[in-house]
Amino acid sequence: MSYYTSLTGLKNAQTELNVISHNIANAETNGFKKSNTQFADIISSSIVTDPSLTVGIGSRVSVIAQDFNVGAIEQTGNALDIAIGGEGFFTTVSPKSGQTEYTRNGAFSVDGSGFIKNAQGARLQVFPSVGGVTNTAVHQDAQVAPTNAAGSAYASVTIDQEGMVVASYDDGSNVTLGTVALANFVAPSGLKQVGDSSWKVTGKSGEANFGAPGSGAFGPLNSGSLERSNVDIAEELVDLISAQRYFQANAKAIDTATQISQTVINLRT
Template identity: 35%
Template sequence: MSFYTSLSGLKGAQADLATVSNNVANVNSYGFKKSMTLFGDIASGSRTTPGYGTRLKAIEQQFMQGGFEATARELDIAITGNGFLVTRSSLTGGPTLFTRNGHLSLSEDNYLMDAAGGYVQVMPVDNDGNVTSMELEAVSYLQVPELSGTPRATSEMNISLTLPSSASIPVAPFDRLDPNSYNHSVQTTVNDSEGRSIPSTIYYRRTSATTWETRLFVGNTEVSSNPLIPTPPTPLTLTFDAGTGALTAPLTRVNYAPVTPGGSSTPLNIGISYPAATTRQAASAFDLASLTQNGVAVGRLDDISIGDDGMVTATYSNGDTRGLGKVAIANFGNPVGLKQRGDAHWSVTGESGDAVLGEAGSQGFGAIQSGGLERANVDITEELVALISAQRNFQANAKAIETASNMTQSIMNMRT
């Protein structure tokens, strides 16, 4: 029996070695939780007979907190405290898995995904950022919209400025590529019906002591101030009072001829107003007081971030900021009972209990730290000591088997 008793110890030491080796191998795996082997003795049931060796009861994971590693990525998150991220393996459903590896990224179609290719699940929120449901059935995939806002084509521009009364009258005929052919220019943008921003320039050229000629270009196309005569383009003339410098014409909005910028499907119908109260000619330098236009550009995704409360926020080029949902945090009554699925992922079992969802930072749920990742909770020094201990146990049981074998051989030799 001593042979089989030592053999059970040899197998136990081998399992211990395998467990420690797995811990050491994953020391650099984010979100990894180390394991330990639990053994039990095989009792004989007799007061006069020793036990029959050892048996492997379980390989149990240790879910204590791992250390943090700071990164420069806004989509890297770490959970400080209890909880797991919730993921699904595919867009068509698949198993629900749980992980603490917060190395997240956006897929080609802008879905939020974890390091193993799982789709991160978020809880729905209202316009104020409050979670509306914490049921596992209510969580959803997060696809970040590429665009934000409702575009509107520019139909009106409002310009207030001061033109210098001391400006010279250019001799050369107007040529937008010749700065000597005009006195001043103003750059802005207008928007087409699809929200695209199109560069626009207005040139100011003095033509007499009391008049200025203005030319509007949308892209590379000059637009006529007379919608009845689109070609050749007619410049707009600003007229000022010789004594006071006040604007005398035009005193109402000027509607320009339609213009279709390159790439646009519909023409722009722009009107320009120069308010008399804020547009003048004076003995001062050129001054653009204001230039506004009523077009609205569609916002394109600029940035995405995850706050300490798990709120995923997208920021767009037009200034829009949208809260898209809160990262779902799951907790379990007995996380040790979770089943390992590889890549620092786990699934629910009867021993773990059902997942309970909550907001990051609320009672019983860890907070989210953005810009960092949780390292494996493996202490390499402890594991090396355990490795030596397992190796010695293996050697001792092997020696016991060798001794039992030698004793058996000696007995057989005695019979002969």
């Protein structure tokens, strides 16, 4: 029994080491959210078992919980680098698959077709409104026209704290493209990680609730800034040492059980 009990500990320690390693590897990934491993004990008992004689048979990973605390905000000076100063996720849609993803990484740029997109090509979603958002159920790709109605060429695009996306043209005119669509969830820890600092909706997270930056629980936007990873290297290194000791202790318990078994076998022979 002691072999299997300690074996659960070894597996858990390996899982924790993997999670910590993943956190450390993404310490410089913009918009990344660290994860924490939580364990639960396993008890072997039945309705006739004396509670005072209940024996534990190890532990298991109960959950690998994502930590959505806001990371440090870094100034970049790029107009299309935007950080959310509070709750919310940017909404993006892949032009190839049509799938909607959510991210805290606000590093955007304009492609050759005028779409505002992230490094993976997913297009930033905006509410098609000018004088305030009235319908959060409708959002569309943010796209800059190469020329305005007067034929002047596109010059630049900016996004303010309220999420208004404004394109400027050579003749000095401005065109509002819409308001950045932010999403929030009842249980963000239930979101599915899909890589590239992005998440998808699951049954555990609940459906997305959309809103404009700076409204309700949604944080305002910080233009010219990016949200860094919320990984604390010092904390992760301490956890790494703890996980290593956890692994070594369980390995030692298996070694001790092996020695006891060997002693019993030698006595019988």
